[in-house]
Every structure is written in structure tokens, then in C-alpha cells.
Amino acid sequence: MTIKIFNTINRKKEIFRPVKSNSASMYVCGPTVYSHPHIGNARAALVPDILFRLLRRTYQTVTYIRNITDVDDKISDAAFKQNKTVYEISESFIKIYQDNMTSLGILEPTLQPRVTDNMPSIITTIKKILKNGFAYVSDNHVLFDTSKYKEYGKLSKRTLDEMIDGARIEIADYKKSPRDFILWKPSNENQPGWESPWGMGRPGWHIECTAMIKNIIGDDCTLDIHGGGNDLIFPHHENEIAQGSCMSSSKYCNYWFHNGIVLVNKKKMSKSLGNVILLDDLLKNNSSNTLRLALLSAHYRQPLNWSDSTLIESNNLIKKFTSLAKSYTGDISDYDDLDHEVVGILSDDLNTPEVIKYLSELAKGAKTSQRDLACLIVSAKFIGLDLLANNKVLPKSIDEDLIKSLIDERSKARSSGDFKKADEIRDKLLSMGILIKDLEGETVWDYNSD
Ligand SMILES: [Zn+2]
Structure with a gap:
């Protein structure tokens, strides 16, 4: 069976041809573990899960890599606010993320490398980019020199001005150009840090993915598919291509695969709007089947409106x-x-x-x-x-007709203002293991085996 996928870098649907005829490799940017996964994280894991299932059906070997970013300033901030160590924060949210994904029926990737386990290969990758002349050291930072890489901007198709204006790129004294991005930065005593030729520090986010990919597939190998949310196209994936292409002479990746965002009632999800939907909450009241079907109801490249x-x-x-x-x-x-x-x-x-x-x-x-x-x-x-x-999970003793008639009875009680009776019926259903939920004037139910 021929698989066609939309390749972001060429802006068209293409026939998928892996580097090796009988196997496929796919890397997807995984979570930064500092908070509870939300519905957007669920879509970003479920879309590649479907592709993984399809690839497994077609190719003898499929290597699906989804990393875990367990070093990040957001994790350090969360640790500081909660008076915990960075390690405690990342470990607890790795567990929550993995539990959520399992509950959603998402297959475990072949490999889930963690940044903290890959520090030597990250440092080696940066050294290679420096040696090849595509980076410079400035004020204890190592920066990628975007002026040296002529293809920069090819994935996102952004002009130089758009890249500088549009991406909140930090302008700093130690940068030759505002477009240049950090490969390594210094850490103070309150930040996680590793010994490096450039002093005690930590990697920039973009280099982590490139180093982990190359560490797994080999410096001179090309990755078949690289995925992620389309909010990662610029600068993250643009920067990954630059790094990967400047540390090795082989092409970094052949197919770029991106999923659209999740909107909640047609609005972008944000903490400030208070409309972030956590997976934990959804999993309490809905089966994995219902959530998967809802998440797959829109084409993966389109925004998914959640309501x-x-x-x-x-x-x-x-x-x-x-x-x-x-x-x-x-x-x-x-x-x-x-x-x-x-x-x-x-x-x-x-x-x-x-x-x-x-x-x-x-x-x-x-x-x-x-x-x-x-x-x-x-x-x-x-x-x-x-x-x-x-x-x-639905025991034989549960009579669906009875559930429906009790729900009808409760709706009537509610519309006539008899909330006491409505609550009694809800409790009765609960004692049968039936959870009900009122959504847009309709009552839906689920069986909870716990
Ligand atoms: Zn990444």
C-alpha cells in the first residue's frame, strides 16, 4: 500500500518513500514536563500514533522516537514556585504524561529518550557544528550563526524580516544577529547545569532534538519523518534543520509532518483565558474511545474545534x-x-x-x-x-433501557424544577456505576468500572 503524506517543506502531498525500503523512522517532539497534559498535547501524541499504526502495518521495522524534554527553564520555574527540585517536577510529570497517554490508548513509542540522559551527545553535536564553522562562542554562550547557513528559512518560508519580527527572537549583546539561536547557555547555581568546554551550562531547546535524533539514527543517516505541532515549524524545526545540516553532510529529514492546533469553542487555548482543558479531567468522565474519536474528528492538518x-x-x-x-x-x-x-x-x-x-x-x-x-x-x-x-466493562446486569429511562425521568424532574428528585436519580445511577454528564442540554452517560 502506498502511503501519501503532506510534506510541510514542499507544501504538498507526497508519496512516502523511506530511506530503507523495509523500515521507517519517525521522530516527534515530545512534551516538556512541567505541567499536566492538555487536549492539545493529546492531539500532538494521537496524530503520530495513527501514523505509527499505519507505518507498522506497512513496514517491517518502524522506529518511532518521541523525546522527553526534562531540562527547561519552565521546569526550573515550576520547581522554584513549588519548592521542589527540577528532578522531582520532571519525574512526576513524566509519570502523569505517560499515564494519560496509556489511558488514551496511545501506543508506546519505540524509544523515549530524555534530554538529561543525552548530555554527552548534545555537547558532541555542538562541537561538530562549531568545528564546521556554523557556530560561535560568545560570552559563555554557543550560538548558531544563521548567516552561514544559506537554506535558513526553507521550511517556514519566512523572510529575514519576518523571522526577526514574528518569532519574539531575543535580541542580545552576545548575538551577531538577532536570528542567531542558542546552542548552549551558562547556568547559575540555581539552574541545572553540566560541565562543558564552554563552562557550566545547559543546552538550548532546539539542539536537544537534533542531538537525540543523530545519536539514535547515526550522524550520516537521514530521518524519514519528523513530526510535531505546526506551532513548532518556526523556529524549532527550522533550527533543527540548520543544526542537522551543519553537523553532517547528509540531509536531515525527508518528510515534515505537522498537526494543527486545538481550539476550545473556536478560541485559542490559554491560561489567561482560563480555557485550558486538561486530559486528566476529560479522562475522568469520558472513555478513551470517545476521546480518541473526538480528537480524530477533524483532519490532522486542520485546527480541531473542541466543544x-x-x-x-x-x-x-x-x-x-x-x-x-x-x-x-x-x-x-x-x-x-x-x-x-x-x-x-x-x-x-x-x-x-x-x-x-x-x-x-x-x-x-x-x-x-x-x-x-x-x-x-x-x-x-x-x-x-x-x-x-x-x-x-459493561456488566450484563446493567440494563441500557433502564439507564435511558432514568435519564429521561431526571431530565423531566430538572425541567419541572424538582432538583431533589433529579439528584436522587443521579445518585441512583452512580450507585450502578453510571456517570452522567449534562452537555448542551443533552445528558450523556458512561460506565465507570471503578
Ligand atoms: Zn523538537
Whole structure:
């Protein structure tokens, strides 16, 4: 099966051809671990998860690397504010991040390198860039000399002025040009630091990814796919290309793969607006199936608008699919090639909205055809929706009709102002393990096995 993906650097959909015919390598910029993952982090992990599943289906070996940035000034700030060590902050948020990702059914990457484990290779990478004449030392800093690298700006297609004005680039005395970026910077006694030829210090963010990639695939190898949110195109990925291309003569990466942002009720998520949706909170009230489907409802390159109705629609679809899956009595292995169609749809630039349409079509046929039903189960499974697992957690003793009638009764009680009765019904449902949630005038429910 031919896979086509949109390559940001060429601004077009291209046939994916890995460097080695039977294997593929993919690197995705992972989390900086200083706070709870939000819905944007979930999308940034789920989109490559779908690509990883597709690549695994197509190639014998897939090396999927997602790093962990465990040295950063944001981590140091969080540690200072909470009176903890940098290590305590990063360790606790690594655990939270990984637990959240597991709950969301995201496959573990092949490798998850941490910056703190890669300091020697980061220092070696900086030395190579210096030796090749693309960096300079100034006031205990090492800076990349952007004037020396003629291709700078090729990924983001920004002009020199746009790069200086648009990216809040720090203008500092030790820089030859405001475009130049930090490879190494000095640390004071309150900041994490490592011995280096340029004194006690720590790396800039961009060099970490380049050093970890090269350390894993080899200096003279080209990475097949590099992914991340499209907010990382400039300056982070632009700088990665510059570093990678100036420490080795081989091309840094062939395909640049970026996902769009998550908006909440059409607004950008921000702490100041108070509209940041944490994954922890969503996972309390929603199944992994519902959240995955909601996150995949928009094409990965488009912004995803998150609202109550996104959740309602996904929840309703999952209910429909899982209740159909309950009537499946056959053996999936009775049929061949059930995932052929879903693989085909995903192979065209990961078209998940089209997959969801396809699942809904299958659901129509699944009422009468065991093959369609088997196909629905297998195709959903391909994008990480486990329609059968949900059946297992819903005990036989739970009567869905009873739940629906209790929810109706509660809605009537609420609209007539009888909140006492409404609360009693909510408690009764809770005692049955049923969690309910009121979203945009509609009540949705989920079974909680805990
Ligand atoms: Zn990165």
C-alpha cells in the first residue's frame, strides 16, 4: 500500500518513500514536563500514533522516537514556585504524561529518550557544528550563526524580516544577529547545569532534538519523518534543520509532518483565558474511545474545534458502535483482509474524518451483516477504538433501557424544577456505576468500572 503524506517543506502531498525500503523512522517532539497534559498535547501524541499504526502495518521495522524534554527553564520555574527540585517536577510529570497517554490508548513509542540522559551527545553535536564553522562562542554562550547557513528559512518560508519580527527572537549583546539561536547557555547555581568546554551550562531547546535524533539514527543517516505541532515549524524545526545540516553532510529529514492546533469553542487555548482543558479531567468522565474519536474528528492538518458537541457526537457514535459490537458472535479470523479499506483511507494523508464516515457506513450494514460488523470492529481497532473492550466493562446486569429511562425521568424532574428528585436519580445511577454528564442540554452517560 502506498502511503501519501503532506510534506510541510514542499507544501504538498507526497508519496512516502523511506530511506530503507523495509523500515521507517519517525521522530516527534515530545512534551516538556512541567505541567499536566492538555487536549492539545493529546492531539500532538494521537496524530503520530495513527501514523505509527499505519507505518507498522506497512513496514517491517518502524522506529518511532518521541523525546522527553526534562531540562527547561519552565521546569526550573515550576520547581522554584513549588519548592521542589527540577528532578522531582520532571519525574512526576513524566509519570502523569505517560499515564494519560496509556489511558488514551496511545501506543508506546519505540524509544523515549530524555534530554538529561543525552548530555554527552548534545555537547558532541555542538562541537561538530562549531568545528564546521556554523557556530560561535560568545560570552559563555554557543550560538548558531544563521548567516552561514544559506537554506535558513526553507521550511517556514519566512523572510529575514519576518523571522526577526514574528518569532519574539531575543535580541542580545552576545548575538551577531538577532536570528542567531542558542546552542548552549551558562547556568547559575540555581539552574541545572553540566560541565562543558564552554563552562557550566545547559543546552538550548532546539539542539536537544537534533542531538537525540543523530545519536539514535547515526550522524550520516537521514530521518524519514519528523513530526510535531505546526506551532513548532518556526523556529524549532527550522533550527533543527540548520543544526542537522551543519553537523553532517547528509540531509536531515525527508518528510515534515505537522498537526494543527486545538481550539476550545473556536478560541485559542490559554491560561489567561482560563480555557485550558486538561486530559486528566476529560479522562475522568469520558472513555478513551470517545476521546480518541473526538480528537480524530477533524483532519490532522486542520485546527480541531473542541466543544461539548464534539464530545456528544463522539459519545453517541461510540455508543452506537459498541452496542452493535455486542451482537457479534463470530470469530474475526473467519474473514480476510478486513482492515484493507481503513488502511487505504488512512494512506491518503491520514484522512481520519473519512475513516469515521466509513465506520458509520459499516454500522448501517452491521445490523444485518456479520461481515460488516466484523469489519467495523477491526477497522475501529485499527485507529485504536476498542469496541469489544467496552462491552467487557459493561456488566450484563446493567440494563441500557433502564439507564435511558432514568435519564429521561431526571431530565423531566430538572425541567419541572424538582432538583431533589433529579439528584436522587443521579445518585441512583452512580450507585450502578453510571456517570452522567449534562452537555448542551443533552445528558450523556458512561460506565465507570471503578
Ligand atoms: Zn523538537
